Amino acid sequence: MPTLKKPLQAAPGRKMKRTPQRLAIFDYLDGNKKHPSAEEIYRSVSRTYQSMSFATVYNTLKALTGKGMLRELTIDPDRKRYDPDTSPHHHFICLQCRKIVDVHSILTVETPREIARDHLVVGTHVEFTGLCPSCKKRKKMQ
Numbered sequence: 001m002p003t004l005k006k007p008l009q010a011a012p013g014r015k016m017k018r019t020p021q022r023l024a025i026f027d028y029l030d031g032n033k034k035h036p037s038a039e040e041i042y043r044s045v046s047r048t049y050q051s052m053s054f055a056t057v058y059n060t061l062k063a064l065t066g067k068g069m070l071r072e073l074t075i076d077p078d079r080k081r082y083d084p085d086t087s088p089h090h091h092f093i094c095l096q097c098r099k100i101v102d103v104h105s106i107l108t109v110e111t112p113r114e115i116a117r118d119h120l121v122v123g124t125h126v127e128f129t130g131l132c133p134s135c136k137k138r139k140k141m142q
Protein backbone atom coordinates (compact mmCIF):
# COMPACT_ATOMS: atom_id res chain seq x y z
CA MET A 1 0.00 0.00 0.00
CA PRO A 2 1.46 3.37 -0.92
CA THR A 3 2.23 5.64 1.97
CA LEU A 4 3.41 9.21 1.85
CA LYS A 5 6.75 8.89 3.55
CA LYS A 6 8.10 5.73 2.00
CA PRO A 7 8.12 6.67 -1.69
CA LEU A 8 9.66 9.98 -0.73
CA GLN A 9 12.53 8.33 1.03
CA ALA A 10 12.88 5.50 -1.44
CA ALA A 11 13.08 7.65 -4.53
CA PRO A 12 15.86 10.20 -4.30
CA GLY A 13 15.21 11.24 -7.89
CA ARG A 14 11.79 12.54 -7.00
CA LYS A 15 11.62 16.24 -7.62
CA MET A 16 9.94 17.13 -4.40
CA LYS A 17 12.27 18.79 -1.93
CA ARG A 18 11.97 17.53 1.59
CA THR A 19 11.75 20.78 3.49
CA PRO A 20 10.88 20.58 7.21
CA GLN A 21 7.55 22.22 6.47
CA ARG A 22 6.67 19.65 3.86
CA LEU A 23 7.73 16.83 6.14
CA ALA A 24 5.42 18.24 8.80
CA ILE A 25 2.57 18.08 6.29
CA PHE A 26 3.51 14.51 5.31
CA ASP A 27 3.63 13.52 8.97
CA TYR A 28 0.21 14.97 9.61
CA LEU A 29 -1.28 13.16 6.64
CA ASP A 30 0.47 9.82 7.01
CA GLY A 31 -2.13 7.30 8.13
CA ASN A 32 -4.68 10.08 8.69
CA LYS A 33 -8.18 8.67 8.28
CA LYS A 34 -10.11 11.90 8.80
CA HIS A 35 -9.97 13.19 5.24
CA PRO A 36 -8.95 16.67 6.44
CA SER A 37 -9.42 19.90 4.50
CA ALA A 38 -6.51 22.22 3.64
CA GLU A 39 -7.66 24.54 6.46
CA GLU A 40 -7.56 21.73 9.01
CA ILE A 41 -4.10 20.64 7.89
CA TYR A 42 -2.89 24.23 8.06
CA ARG A 43 -4.38 24.78 11.52
CA SER A 44 -2.67 21.71 12.93
CA VAL A 45 0.72 21.98 11.23
CA SER A 46 1.10 25.72 11.83
CA ARG A 47 0.90 25.05 15.56
CA THR A 48 4.38 23.56 15.33
CA TYR A 49 5.62 25.57 12.36
CA GLN A 50 4.48 29.09 13.04
CA SER A 51 6.15 30.36 9.86
CA MET A 52 4.08 27.99 7.77
CA SER A 53 1.77 29.83 5.41
CA PHE A 54 -1.53 28.59 4.11
CA ALA A 55 -0.12 28.92 0.57
CA THR A 56 2.66 26.46 1.42
CA VAL A 57 0.15 23.94 2.71
CA TYR A 58 -2.10 24.42 -0.28
CA ASN A 59 0.74 24.16 -2.81
CA THR A 60 2.14 21.07 -1.14
CA LEU A 61 -1.28 19.40 -1.25
CA LYS A 62 -1.60 20.29 -4.94
CA ALA A 63 1.85 18.88 -5.70
CA LEU A 64 1.19 15.65 -3.80
CA THR A 65 -2.13 15.22 -5.57
CA GLY A 66 -0.44 15.81 -8.92
CA LYS A 67 2.09 13.09 -8.14
CA GLY A 68 -0.65 10.65 -7.23
CA MET A 69 0.49 10.47 -3.60
CA LEU A 70 -2.65 12.08 -2.27
CA ARG A 71 -6.25 11.87 -3.31
CA GLU A 72 -8.40 14.98 -3.54
CA LEU A 73 -12.04 14.45 -2.60
CA THR A 74 -14.87 16.67 -3.73
CA ILE A 75 -17.53 14.82 -1.72
CA ASP A 76 -17.84 17.77 0.72
CA PRO A 77 -19.53 20.61 -1.21
CA ASP A 78 -17.93 23.25 1.04
CA ARG A 79 -14.27 22.37 0.66
CA LYS A 80 -11.88 19.93 -0.84
CA ARG A 81 -10.80 17.14 1.45
CA TYR A 82 -7.60 15.14 1.23
CA ASP A 83 -7.00 11.43 1.59
CA PRO A 84 -3.50 9.94 1.93
CA ASP A 85 -4.94 6.51 1.20
CA THR A 86 -4.75 6.30 -2.58
CA SER A 87 -5.88 2.67 -2.80
CA PRO A 88 -9.26 2.26 -4.50
CA HIS A 89 -12.07 2.79 -2.00
CA HIS A 90 -15.34 4.66 -1.65
CA HIS A 91 -16.59 7.21 0.89
CA PHE A 92 -19.51 7.98 3.14
CA ILE A 93 -20.12 11.57 4.23
CA CYS A 94 -22.36 12.59 7.11
CA LEU A 95 -24.58 15.45 5.96
CA GLN A 96 -24.76 16.81 9.50
CA CYS A 97 -21.17 16.87 10.81
CA ARG A 98 -19.36 16.31 7.48
CA LYS A 99 -17.42 13.37 8.84
CA ILE A 100 -16.07 11.20 6.01
CA VAL A 101 -15.43 7.51 6.48
CA ASP A 102 -13.90 5.00 4.12
CA VAL A 103 -16.00 2.34 2.45
CA HIS A 104 -13.72 -0.53 1.61
CA SER A 105 -16.32 -3.01 0.42
CA ILE A 106 -15.79 -4.17 -3.09
CA LEU A 107 -18.68 -2.78 -5.07
CA THR A 108 -19.25 -3.99 -8.54
CA VAL A 109 -20.38 -1.03 -10.51
CA GLU A 110 -21.03 -1.88 -14.09
CA THR A 111 -19.96 0.76 -16.57
CA PRO A 112 -23.00 1.95 -18.50
CA ARG A 113 -22.85 0.81 -22.09
CA GLU A 114 -23.04 4.32 -23.56
CA ILE A 115 -19.89 5.21 -21.60
CA ALA A 116 -18.01 1.95 -22.21
CA ARG A 117 -18.52 2.30 -25.95
CA ASP A 118 -16.19 5.23 -26.55
CA HIS A 119 -14.70 6.24 -23.19
CA LEU A 120 -11.77 4.81 -21.30
CA VAL A 121 -12.86 4.35 -17.70
CA VAL A 122 -9.97 4.19 -15.23
CA GLY A 123 -11.75 4.46 -11.91
CA THR A 124 -15.05 4.41 -10.08
CA HIS A 125 -15.90 6.32 -6.93
CA VAL A 126 -19.18 5.80 -5.15
CA GLU A 127 -20.35 8.44 -2.69
CA PHE A 128 -22.69 7.54 0.14
CA THR A 129 -24.43 10.36 1.96
CA GLY A 130 -26.47 10.24 5.14
CA LEU A 131 -26.02 10.50 8.89
CA CYS A 132 -23.18 9.07 10.96
CA PRO A 133 -24.14 7.01 14.06
CA SER A 134 -23.91 9.93 16.51
CA CYS A 135 -25.84 12.35 14.29
CA LYS A 136 -28.45 9.66 13.70
CA LYS A 137 -28.87 9.21 17.45
CA ARG A 138 -29.14 12.98 18.03
CA LYS A 139 -31.81 13.25 15.37
CA LYS A 140 -33.93 10.59 17.09
CA MET A 141 -33.77 12.43 20.41
CA GLN A 142 -35.14 15.68 18.96
Ligand SMILES: [Zn+2]
Residues within 6 Å of the ligand: 094, 095, 096, 097, 098, 099, 131, 132, 133, 134, 135, 136
Ligand atom coordinates in the same frame (compact mmCIF):
# COMPACT_ATOMS: atom_id res chain seq x y z
ZN1 LIG B 1 -22.38 13.09 11.75
Ligand SMILES: [Zn+2]
Residues within 6 Å of the ligand: 035, 083, 085, 089, 090, 091, 101, 102
Ligand atom coordinates in the same frame (compact mmCIF):
# COMPACT_ATOMS: atom_id res chain seq x y z
ZN1 LIG C 1 -10.69 7.57 2.09
